[in-house]
Amino acid sequence: MMTAALAVAMAHGAIAQDDEAIRVRIVTAETQSLTVDLQLTGTIEAVDSIDLGFRQGGRVTEVSVSEGDRVKAGQALARVNSVQQVQALNVAEAGLTAARASEEQARQASERASAMLARGVGTRAARDQAQQALSQAEGAREQAETQVEQARRALEDTVLTAPEDAVIASKDISPGQVVAVAQPVLGLATLNGLEAVFHVADDPLLADMQDQTVRLQTLDVTRPDMTGRVIEVAPLVDPETGTVTVRVRIDDMPASTVSLLGASVRGHIDVVMDEGVVVPWAALMRQGSAPAIWTVDDEDRVALTPVEVAHFTDDAIYVSEGLADGQRVVGEGSQLLYPGRKVRPAQEVTE
16 A cells, blocks of 8 residues: 555656656747749740741742851842843843933934024924933833832842841751742841740749749750749730740840750749748647647747648748747657647757
């Protein structure tokens, strides 16, 4: 039979055991923004592009460029057969030579008629007739000049030239091919900037993406990462692809743009989704079927506190309700805890 003295001694021993603090890792909950690394995959394109086609249709006789070539303004890129245009120009130039000769003869005749009238040996009617013939000859000469200019322009139109400094982005032409007037045969990428173009699934996060900074990582070209800025988020979904087009203007333009055109690129955008009180994964416990966390009060005693988890990340959880900013919680070492148990930080050493 247990004596009163023994019972008192055991009670004091239990209290002493309960008051002995267990060492755990104590962390301070902090309110943080939840930032998500939104990753997009697309291609690099020129900010401006030009589709070129011949103004004169015909059979292609020469193509002097390939995809990726850098060209100068005015440089000849391709030609179509120009035999008819050359013949037309020769005929027009011959007609102009004849018109100029006729004009010179009419001018001489007008000058003689005017001189004869001045000497009193000619008639006013003869002078007027000579002046009228000169006017007709001048008109014929002007018409012949216009025909020569048209024929020369038609000959020039058989040569496809670069309108400005650019890079050949696409080529759909080869010698022997018959092309129509204005049929696109060459695509040029201008040198005034590059952009990354992404086609992504529609998402509410896109609404706040305008002007966001984007880190760009090339996938099939070895070069340092670049940065850009979102300049356009298409307001409508493309009905053919079911995606939204996002355009990112590249800020740090590389010295050579040729190797980057058409390259695959991955864009990283830090998107702030929400805000919550952050604690480590290991702090998460369960009370019944609901999540809970061991909180530490001012006397270093713990209590199992129900919480609502808003988001999970790789190494932490975001609590939306149940915790306050700056509140102390047990991060690790909760296996032997029970409500009211006294704890101390694991780094403390007993004297």
